[in-house]
Structures are given as structure tokens and as C-alpha cells.
Amino acid sequence: ILNVEQSPQSLHVQEGDSTNFTCSFPSSNFYALHWYRWETAKSPEALFVMTLNGDEKKKGRISATLNTKEGYSYLYIKGSQPEDSATYLCAFISYYNQGGKLIFGQGTELSVKP
Amino acid sequence: KAGVTQTPRYLIKTRGQQVTLSCSPISGHRSVSWYQQTPGQGLQFLFEYFSETQRNKGNFPGRFSGRQFSNSRSEMNVSTLELGDSALYLCASSLESAYQETQYFGPGTRLLVL
Helix, strand or coil: CCCCEEECCEEEEECCCCEEEEEECCCCCEEEEEEEEECCCCCCEEEEEECCCCCEEEECCEEEEEECCCCEEEEEECCCCHHHCEEEEEEEEEEECCEEEEEECCCEEEEEEC | CCCCEEECCEEEECCCCCEEEEEECCCCCCEEEEEEEECCCEEEEEEEEECCEEEEECCCCCCEEEEECCCCCEEEEECCCCHHHCEEEEEEEECCCCCCCCCEECCCEEEEEC
């Protein structure tokens, strides 16, 4: 059974704080990892698609790193703003000879107070 | 460019009935995926369609099925509804692959089974 774990489950920070969370996944049969931001009452929004070991992506104040050998990815938010408040989800994709499996973590709920 | 659209947005059904949900992807996108979100299980992958063929499938019973038309629009069907099927159903589209590319999510259909 493939398991994707995210930590922490929730995080409360002050505006301006930098924060990071973790997505842990099985290190074998890695194909890709997605990060999403999901704000309440909206649809999930894709942040990054990561495919290579050592891959690092950046989008404004948000960046992500990937370590496929040890099975984790970090998402960093620099200088958190109230509009960053959302649930951050990772989705691990493994690929077997018959097709792919896409598995989501339970998410990290981020709350940024002004 | 118009985003992903889903119809209907809300639906109430009773146990034993069947339901069909519809998803229109972004113009030019050929991959459509379906997801189920419940409080207990989080976001789970149902299946992905590409060029009218189911390409990948999650761990759901056969009561869950789908299809894709030549214009890439997709439908998802759930037969013999159970109480546990109450959920938010999301579809997402991407150009060619749900796994290697950015996915764009629709607003979802909220299904309540009584």
C-alpha cells in the first residue's frame, strides 16, 4: 500500500513568518510529485509539478525541493501573507508497468494571521 | 480561455439511484481526470481519460465509471449510490497527461446521497 504523509497537519503563523512543510512518499517507482494549494470554497490550484531528483521549483515567495532517493519534498513559503492561508496538498505519482497511481497526502492546513 | 466547467454543481440523490456528472475541460486539453473528496478520506484519484480511453484508474469499485467524448468532454457515472458516495467530485484537465503536467481543476459537483 502506497502511503503519502504530510506534516504538520496544521500550522498557524504570523504575517511575515517564513514556513515550510513536508511531503513524505515511497522512494521506489517515483514518477512525479505535484503540489497544490486549496483555498476554502475554491478549486485546488496547481503550484508545482516535480519530476527529477534534486528538482527545485520557485513561484514568487513559494518554492519546493525534491529528494526522490529519501522520499520527501519540502514546500517553503517566504514571508507568509494572509492570502497564503489554505490547505497545501502533495500528490505522489508512481508508475508501474500497467499504469500509474496518483495518491494525495492529507494536506497541511496553513493559517496566516495579520 | 474558459476554465474547466462542471455540471451540475449540487445534486441530491437517494440510495440505490444512479448519477451522471459532466466535465468540460479547457479548450485544447485532452486529458481529463476525476477525483473524490470526502472529509474522512481526503482527495482520491478516480480515473483519467485521454483520447476517449481510460488511461489510469484509482482504487474504486466498478460502480464508478466514466467516459470521454471526441471533444474531450467527460462524464462520470456512479450506479447504485451508497451513503458513503456523498462527496465533492472534482474534475481536472491537462494538455496531455494528468501525471506530468499542471492540472486545472473545475469547481466541483457536490453530491449528497440520502
